[in-house]
Amino acid sequence: MRIAIVAGYAPSLVNFRAPLLQALRQRGHEVVALAPPETGGSFEGNAQAALADMGIELVRFPMHRGGVNPRKDLDTLLSLRREFLRLKPELVIPYTIKPVIYGSLAARWASRGGSRIAVASLITGLGYAFGDGLPGDDMSPSRKLLMEVVVRLYRKALENNSVVFFQNPDDRDLFAKLGITGSGARSVVLNGSGVDLAHFAPAPAVLAHELTGAPIFLCMARLLWSKGIGVYVEACRLLKQRHPHAVCRLLGPLDPGPDGVPEDVVRRWREERVVEVLNPAADVRPHLAAASVFVLPTHYREGTPRSILEAMALARPIITTDMPGCRQTVEEGVTGFLVPPYEPGALMRAMSRFVEQPELIAQMGVAARRLAEEKYDADEVALSMLRALGLAGGE
Secondary structure, three states, rough: OOOEEEEEHHHHHHHHHHHHHHHHHOOOOOOEEEEEEOOOOOOOHHHHHHHHHOEEEEEOOOOOOOOOOOOHHHHHHHHHHHHHHHHHHOEEEEEOHHHHHHHHHHHHHOOOOOEEEEEEEEEEEHHHOOOOOEEEOOOOOOHHHHHHHHHHHEEEEEEHHHEEEEEOHHHHHHHHOOOOOOOOEEEEOOOOOOOOOOOOOOOOOOOOOOOOOOEEEEEEEEEEEHHHHHHHHHHHHHHHOOOOOOOOEEOEEEEOOOEEHHHHHHHHHHHHOOEEEEEEOOOOHHHHHOOOOOEOOOOOOOOOHHHHHEEEEEEOOEEEOOOOOOEEEEEEEEEEEOOOOOOHHHHHHHHHHHHOOOOOHHHHHHHHHHHHHOEEEHHHHHHHHHHHHHOOOOO
């Protein structure tokens, strides 16, 4: 079978979808990947070369990644339709919002006569347009309008999907409630994108910084307000009032979007030294290995945060928010702690537990690795997708 994988960001094909691509290739399927050109960056890597090593061609198509621009979005739709007519895939697997919407519509319009192109979309999170997913979430009028537009586009696009994959049950249930996934498509919940358990191997527990004698906390994410970066910094400020020797680190790239933390704010944080702001890194494993506890206080509509899975795989306890996409990654009091979003005081109290009871670091870290092995093996997640698509062969 010829299968087209449509992405919104080429490096994600290698970083997040390699197990799926390899599983398809191993079963004799021809795979072609489609993604827009990269916008530059110091550590994106050469996705095209990595895909070529897997025997996969990378085809570029135009896509405006941020916001809604009718002219540019129409160009994306028409370009994908042209590529599908040229490539003649039998199955299209798009992921992230614009590839799902415009990839699904383009596949429908490129289908001819009896040669219908099957589509199986992967919903990797709902993001900004769907608010915070909290009871009584009070969105601005412009955000409500955006959500209404996105819901209608999703509803139309997913009409011709045979399977819709979700990365958490909250997103599946919300799509059903909003009437986005009707009776035509089968909904399947996956355990996120999974994580390469060999690549992200367990690291010895770090009970304390060698100089301060206190645990090291690491928050690793794009520097977006909705990722809870400001909440983390404030929690660290509160933590240091109670435990002055605690070490708090922040790792992640700046984001140019409207929700991005401004560079001058990050510079001020560096000067204040409440948190150690680390330079972005292509390989995050050394930073995770040097940390005692991983923290992600996001209120973004995550699918399943990959950063949490990587930290779990390295045997690090997790503190994250009781939010869609995050809550299923933590066994409360066993692998870490869940805290309410937007509450730096609650986050500080969870962090304090590890300062006051350092024995929890190794204990919960071992449990986190065990949970990663049980639920989040990337090869098993890929196999689950293939089974749902009837492509697993004899397995």
